[in-house]
Amino acid sequence: MKITVIGGGPGGLYAAILMKKQWPDYDITVYERNAPDSSFGFGVVFSDETLGFLDDYDNPSYEAIRRSFAYWDNVDVHFKGEVIRCAGNGFCGCSRLTLLQILQDRCQEVGVHLNFNTEIESVDQFSDSDLIIAADGIGSFIREQYKDWFQPQVDLRRNYFCWLGSSRELDAFKYFFRETQHGPVVSHSYQYEPGRSTWVIEMPPETWEGFGFGQMLEEEYTKVIEDIFAEELDGHSFITNRSLWRRFPAIRNKHWVKDNIVLLGDSQHTAHYSIGSGTKLAMESAIALFEAMKTNSEVPAALTAFERDRRTDVEVTQHAADVSLSWFENMGRYWDMEPLQFAFGCMSRSKKLTYENLRLRDQAFVDQCTEVFNRQVQAAGFDVDTDTPPMFTPFQLREMTLDNRVVLSPMAQYKAQDGVPNEWHFVHYASRAIGGAALVYTEMTCPSPDARITPGCTGLWNEEQRDAFKRIVDFAHNESRAKMCMQLGHAGRKGSTQLGWDKMDHPLPEGNWPIYSASPIPYLPESQVPIELTREHMDQVVSDFARSARYADEAGFDMLELHMAHGYLLASFISPLTNQRKDEYGGSLENRLRFPREVFHAVREVWPAEKPMSIRVSGGDWHEGGLTTEDLKELAVVFRDAGVDLIDVSAGQTVADQKPVYGRMFQTPFSDLVRNEAGVSTITVGNITSADQVNTILVAGRADLVAMARPHLSDPYFTLRSAAWYEQKNQFWPKPYLAGKFQLLRQSEKERDELVELKTMARPRSHEVIAPNEKLEAGVGPAKISS
Structure with a gap:
């Protein structure tokens, strides 16, 4: 077989090595446009886990790489004159040029042909190749040549960055955050070999434009950056290597394979440097391609299997990178936080590191972050221990005090008859109330019969419905510490539809009622065309909401x-x-916003002043031309000024052809924006499944309350179980359940110890690598090492 690799980066070289080792008789040639001793940038980063993969697939190259690495266990966040250290992270740095030369030498050892300083103008010159690996980088000409097929999407992100080096040695991976006269700047800095370190300088466009960097020569802006980081450089200067200002291109392709051509590395995908996964992704994709070739004897089948099996892993990493880069794009949002909270947000920004994960790595760091959070709770007037897990701290809105930060998210049950909640609803809400959630939401309850989503939705337009809800509320107040929230909503154009487990969002087979909306646009092609609200209709809707609010108070x-x-x-x-x-x-x-404000003011007027009000809003529509983050911020400010106490932030479900981006805690960024830019307390929602995630969100300051839906469906006692897990003996339990409380506390203590032991044993193996000078022992001393 003849294999042509276009591009001599780490991904292309490693793929060639693995295939030549496995099939020595294959004719494998690599073509690289640059010289063998040419490389842009300075260092590359791997984790312990990645090094393990390299050892498994080619020990000689692994050994050579291992001997060239500088190892660090700590991450330091330098912010506002303090250095916050988090240990136990296990990363390694290596010169990019050294890595390339190691892989080049290994290629020659196994018999791969290498051609440098060679420009490839067309893949047509390789018509006799059985497989063409297009590893030709971010600006891939092969991808561009067939862009109609590969369909690349390039998202040019907003921040500017440049890649610099320095002779200063570093004892940890360091984030140097600096406030300048033009705005925030950060350097992502790490040592990659003795006497050399990488400094990736990043800043928002406002800062970049304020300095006028776009009009400066390389030596001019390098001097300015040296002045900004003079203290951090400690007498050393910067080294340049085509250190040009760029904006990061987030690259995705609809297709990775065309005939016998496969994209690999940056031509196929990019991941932001803030998670150190660019080289990792390329080399892991090389491994995946090699495995596909081993498993499938024919090239077309192998390439199909490669794309099918590898895509999910790549997309997961890209999603983590996107979330991470977004944190740095918005770092000014967190500038007023205390240094420890800022550092926790920085460490947990990609969602891959969480409260519990960081606790395993460095308990001192997490304990101090928890203490900072609890000092803020104490400052709000509550008597809490400084080691209390954040999810079990109280929170107050007007005269309502919640025992903890867990919320039962509103979930439609579709079990009401004529809008009246029944025994199903009583059991549903009562069990979650005694299950420990501090705030229990009703499903969206409608202010009139024609406001319902389905015939099974609850309503609050008459006294029978009010009294049925009152029975539920009275039980919750008498038998638990839960507070009850009535969510009122009008279905609009999504009304008069079938039950959720039938054909959701589709019209009823019969018995449909008129529906209304801002404009006469049906939700689905087969949906009813809604009636555009007139002023008369608006007045009726406002009156209906106000009536329901009075009933809610009476209940x-x-x-x-x-x-x-x-x-x-x-x-x-x-x-x-x-x-x-x-x-x-x-x-x-x-x-x-005019009509929603009218409804809000009418309801706020009849709702008691001592009781809080919230609104649920969409942070975005997951559709081109929909709501923007700027819209969300403006909306939040408008309702903040109107007197809202809390904003419950979700996203999507506006149009049927939305294209959401799912993932763990995927809607939390919207809550983050509202809380930290508009200054309004928030609830966050969206695929939050564990107490660990709840604590992560709270300590990072991304929300004040955390709403969970599906976890509460499978476990009404989620909060009680979590309290036992965290040894929170003060969590309220109903008296008939106290025996279960003490048993669960004992059981949870044992299970937690066992799990911690297992996770500690399962951490990636350490590698004997060259350590930088002045390396501090992992886990020794407090998280805050200087101020």
Whole structure:
């Protein structure tokens, strides 16, 4: 077989090595446009885990790489004159040029042909190749030649960065955050060989433009950056190597394979340098391609298997990288935080490192971050121990005090008859209330019969419904410490549909009622065309909401929320995708918010002043032309000034052809923006499944409360179990359940110890590598090492 590799980066070279080792008779040639001793940038980063993979697949190259690595166990966050250290991270740095030369030498050892200083103008010159590996980098000409097939998507991110080196040796991976006269700057810095370190300088465009870097020569802006980081450089200067200003291109391709051509490395995918996975991804993809070739004897089958089996892993890493880079794009958002909280947010930014994961790595670091969080709780007037897990700290809104930060998210049950909650609802809400959640939401409850999503939705337009809800609320108040929140909403154009387990969002087979929206746009092609609300309709809707709010107060609810998300009636006014009105209720965001504000003011007027009110909003529509993050911020400020106490932030469900990006805690960034830029308390939602994630979100300051839906469906006692796991003996338990409390406490203590032991044993093996000078022992001393 003849294999041609275009591009002599780590991915292409490693693929050639693995295949030549396995099939010595294959004719494998690598073509590289640069010289063998040419490389841009300075160091590359691997984790312990990645080094293990390299050892498994080619021990000689692994040994050569291992001997060239500088190892560090610690990450230091330098912020506002303090250095916050987190140990136990296990990363290695190596010169990029050294890595390339090691792989080049290994290629020659196994018999791979190497051609340098060779420009390839067309893949047509390799018509006799059985396999062409296009590893020709970010600007891949092969990808561009067949872009109609590969369909690349290049998202050019907003921050500017440049790659510099220095002779200063570093004892840890260091984030140097600096406030300048033009805005924040950060350097991602690490040692990669004795006497050499990498410094990736990053800043938002406002800072970059303020300094005028775009009009400076390389030596001019290098001098300015040296002045900014003079203290950190400690007398050393920067080294340049085509250290040009760039914006990071996040690259994805719809297809990776065309005929016998396969994309590999940066031509196929990129991952932001802030998670140190670019080289890792390329070499792991080389391993995956090699495995596919081993398993499938024919090239087409092998390439199909490679793309099918590898894509998920790549997309998971890219998602983590996207979340990480977003944190740095918005680092100014966190600038007013205390250094320890800022550092925790930096460490947990990609969602791959969490409260519990970091605790295993460096308990001192997490304990100090927890203490900072609890000092803030104490400052709010609560008597809590400084080691209390954040999810078990109280929180107050107006005169309502919650025992912990766990919320039962509103979930439609579709079990009501004529809007009246029944025994199903009683059991559903009562069991979650005694299960320990501090705040229990009703499902979206409708202020009129024609406001319902389905015939099975609850309503609050008459006294029978009020009294049925009061029975539930009274039980929760008498038998638990839970507070009850009534969520009121009007389905709008998504109303008169089938039950959720039938054909969700589709019209009823019969008995449909008229539906309303901001504009006459059906949700689905087969949906009813909604009636555009007139002024008369608006007045009726406002009156209906106010009536329901009074009933909610009479039923004893502690809090009330207006649903302005998910494409329902109020949301249909807010989103430009569903509001095409030409009157004063359409057009600008200010106009689109006009009717939702009218409803809010009418409800706030009748809702008791001592009781809090929240709104549920969409942070985005997951669709081009929909709501933007700037819209979300403006919306939050408008309702903050109108008197809202809390904003419950989710996203999507506005239009049927949305394209959401799912993942763990995937909607938390919207809550983060509202809380830290608009200054409003928030609830976050969206694929949050564990107590660990709850604590991670809270300590990082990304939300004040955390709502969970599906975990509560499978375990009504999620909060009680979590309290036992964290040895929170003060968590309220109903008296009939106290025997279970003490048993669960004993059982959880044993299980936690066993799990910690197993996870500690399962950590990636350490590698004997060259350590930089002045390396501190991992885990020794407090997290804060200087100030």
